[in-house]
Amino acid sequence: MSETDPAAASATAASALPALRHRLSTRIISLSLAVLLVVLGMISGTLWLSWKLEGAGAAINDAGSLRMRANRVAIELTQAQARRHNDLAAQVQALDATLALLKKGDAARPLFLPDEPAIHAQMARVTEDWQQRLRPLAVTSTGDGAMPARVSDRYIAALPGFVAEADRLVGMIEHDSARKTDLLRLSQTALALMACVGTVAVIYLLYLWIILPVLRLQDGLRRMAAREFSLRLPVESRDEFGTLSEGFNRMAGELQGLYRDLEARVAQKTAELERQNRDLETLYEMAAFLNQAADAEAMGQGFLARVMRQFDADGGSVRVLDRRHGRMRLLAATGLPAALAEAESCASASACHCGDATREAVIAIVDLRAAQRAGTGAQEETPCGRNGFRSLAAFRIETQRGAAGMFALHFRTPRKLPPSDRQLLQTLAQHLGTALEHLRLSATARQLAVVEERNLVAQGLHDSIAQGLNYLNLQVQLLDDAVARDDLDETRELVPMLRHGVEESYQDVRELLNNFRSRLGTGELRPAVEETVGRFRRQCRTEATLAIDEGGGAWPLSPEQQLQVLFILQEALSNVRKHAMAAHVAVALSHGRDFRLVVQDDGEGFDPDELATRADAHIGLNIMRERAARLGAQLHVQASPGSGVRIELVLHAGKQPATIPERATSPAGTTSTTSRTSTTETQP
Template identity: 90%
Template sequence: MSDTDPAAAPAPAASALPALRHRLSTRIISLSLAVLLVVLGMISGTLWLSWKLEGAGAAINDAGSLRMRANRVAIELALAHVGRANDLAAQAQALDTTLALLKKGDAARPLFLPDEPAIHAQMTRVTHDWQQRLRPLAVAGASPAAYIAALPGFVAQADRLVGMIEHDSARKTDLLRLSQTALALMACIGTVAVIYLLYLWIILPVLRLQDGLRRMAAREFSLRLPVESRDEFGTLSEGFNRMAGELQGLYHDLEARVAQKTAELERHNRDLETLYEMAAFLNQAPDAEAMAQGFLARVMRQFDADGGSVRVLDSRHGRMHLLAAAGLPAALAEADSCASANGCHCGDATREAVIAIVDLREAARAGAADETPCGRDGFQSLAAFRIESQRGATGMFALHFRAPRKLPPSDRQLLQTLAQHLGTALEHLRLSATARQLAVVEERNLVAQGLHDSIAQGLNYLNLQVQLLDDAVARDDLAETRELVPMLRHGLEESYQDVRELLNNFRSRLGTGELRPAVEETVERFRRQCRTEAALAIDERGGAWPLSPEQQLQVLFILQEALSNVRKHAMAAHVAVALSHGRDFRLVVQDDGEGFDPDELATRADAHIGLSIMRERAARLGAQLHVQASPGSGVRIELVLPAGSHGAARRDRSANPITSLTLPSETQP
């Protein structure tokens, strides 16, 4: 709409809302207050009449009791005349009290005479008749006959008083019923009036607005509502009419906007489909060349490019190596200018933080077309994008167009995103190759440790036995020779068994709960191999979580290496092996042999490889290896695996396939 449209201009503050006297809320509040005042007035009147009737009823009761009390005085007077006990004074006083109470009234009961002059005059006559005629006869002790003769006149006056009060109460009762009937009629009429006014003020405007919205939903934008009041609904009607006018104006270009949004949505869907397809392909590509070739083919097909290339950056030498090319002459793909990171527009794309878009026609007009290899081969437009990874710029890819082509920002953003996906995939391939190399190195290291723990030690033992045999043969000691030959045969058999176990254990591992039998077998083999007495104590009463097979295997290797050191170096008479699995896993190997000086061992050039292997295996477990040794006091080796390391070690090995490689158990002759 135009900026000068008066309908669009903001309304003054004074007219933003209807005037106070025209507001719907003002009318509703006024009507409610009027109805409330009328109802309260009627209710107050009925309550006043009820209160009056209640006081008159009490007056009727007390006035009727005057006859009974006057008769009671006559009885007491007769009793006094014959000399019997009586209560004459109390009865006379009670009648006086009743007359005084009727005349005075009691608002608390309530008790009062109706506000009628005739009733009050009759009350005066009743009081005068008692005070002047009957009371003197009762107090003076006159004969009962005189009192009884005067009594009918007093009773008649009291009856007349009661009748007058009853007549006034009956009139007020009729008035109370009439007021209640009027209140009921007023309630009915007021309800109808309120409903009608609410219909006029609220329901009818709401129905008009509802009908207007329904017709507006049916695209009847020419509809206008009548503005018949200056209240809130009048303001709503004016706003509805303004909204209808604006919608009528906006509907004319709505179809164009819908078509534009639909095209944008289709483009977004196409971009998402392209990204999904590209991500799926990059995750399945076997090598970098196939990945780059497939990537380039898909991008060229998506953007109708006539040629393209993917190059990786050698930042140390400032060169770009061709990884894939399509649609380009061989001379252009292998051009020396494109091989240098500073030689052409492709090299600029690896240095700029944004996409480099070059129109080669402008270079041709400037006389520099001969200096651009792409321009010499007939390409008029070039789009180059940087390939990035976490290490920074790793290369670029370019699209070549033979016709003038300018990519919109959305296509540039999509191509830049695709370049980032390609960079991530190439980096993933590089890291995977590095991981495989590390796995090979680690596997070789583990194989070397396995050979040291088994075959090398067995061969070393056989070498010692052969030297002893050579000495025995040189001395012509036939008895010792006969003793050594079976030991050599037994050593060869166990070395052969070591080789078989080594090959078998590279393809197997210990299962959960198999550590104890393996430890017992290792100790038993040690007993067969040397004369050192070996004691084994296993305590598994802690109920802790069992070690994983990989952890069990490493523990077994450490035990085998420790026993091998005892057999080869300790010259011990006794060795004790203790294994406990409580809160922490603990393995202790202690001998009473010659021992060694740790400081001297640390300074020797040929450090003990077996001790280094044990420390390496303990570090792989996440355990602590404590070695206590001194010359002449034996050696104590303690392996402690804290309770919190059990699950962590299992998770580390399940996450890294390299560390889950199983090595053979030690078999020594």
């Protein structure tokens, strides 16, 4: 255990003494002790005055008894002539004892004369008068013989002087007692006043020392809760409340610093959130617009208008890249002079900064003139610089196939884009590229759908109207030969055949038109099937039956799927009407977990192997197979000569169809198609 340094210990004790002296508890204890001492002193003074007054009162009584005893001595002297003087001696002794007691005093009674020189001098005169004048007369009369008459007379003659001196003594003692009584009353009044003043003083001091600092701390805490962190409390003492005020001020300073930093961070985060919200709103608005744009020019123009408004640009352009010729075609431009928009130097994919953006993703130039000066002196000023633009930001338009073009923003003042704005513009460029690619794919899909539908129309025409027209052509040639030979009988035979052929071709045309104009919504397949079978019954004499079973938790077919199923049914019934020569045909449609369509007739049938080797194979079967393949369904054809034909279409639950064209009827009555990928819903 190390020894304590005496110097350090003394320094610590010396520094602790002032702190102890200024402590609030020290002040309160000192005040309490001072008040106690004052109160005890005043109480002691009043007790002392009371004791003095009590002793003076006893002295007044005894001093007053001197007159009585002196008179008793006189009475005893006048009566002592006839009897012995035993009572006279007792009275003399009693008076001597009273004088001795008054002079000596008795603290036990208490009894004593006041400490006044005049009173003691008067007491001496009374004692001397007794001792010198009256007592000798009384003592000579106490012998065995009779007391002479002249002794009694002399005593009585000296008695008034003694009584007067005794009265003067009593008066002086009474006057002193009255003065002390007034002093006692004055001290009691002062004590009462001191108690009142002391109480007020103590309350005031406690208010200054305790209540006021507590109220200041309370007010400081309230204002601190109201975020008034600049508040500082005055440090007016070095006691506990002074220490608390200093601690409060340190806490306020620390909180102010923390809150200032926190406020700055919150403001920064708030600004960042606002910027992100603006970016999200811009992306949402741009995505909504790009999804609604119908053509590339309108898409580019609307894209530029929104981007320029968002970033306060003075001009902008969108160019698409032609890789084959290494050039960029202007798609849209806003705020650019016509000469700059159509400049040949801006059309090349390898010239100027816009062409560089197709290879480097982002080209951002804050000051075109400074960038020009940083280059070689032989470089020519850029077209943007010649037209008054000082800053340029170009971004590559990305697609899955690579760069599809670029868009540029032009500013007439130096402008620096922060990283967040660059990222937003790159994202917008990706959205634009996706939208342009979607337009391209949609146009390609429409072209393919038109080609495919035209192929189906051509197949339908070849299978129906072309064969009918070929038949009519042969009949017309025969009719021409008959007319040339003036064979009226053959002519009469050929005319009904021509009329029947024309009616048959007319029916084929109407059937094709009805098929092309058919449009279905979800849940409309059953009435469409019933109408198709009813129309078949009206067109020919073949008996047709229809059985539909939609029980078993069917999953719904999309409108495109229903339309393809209806086309297959129409084609199958058309083949029965044209080729089967059947007496009965049965159509069964079941829609349980799987979808199933069966068309079976009892006609002539055909040999599938022999039909496959023919050059003019039945086109209707090929059309049905193509439509089934587009549905993602399975088509089964069972046929044999003389046993009819059974066609079964099966679409399993959850089977995704291929791209199905959505049919739309043009105002002229022709048909066009738009490609759409249909999805099917499945039940568990």
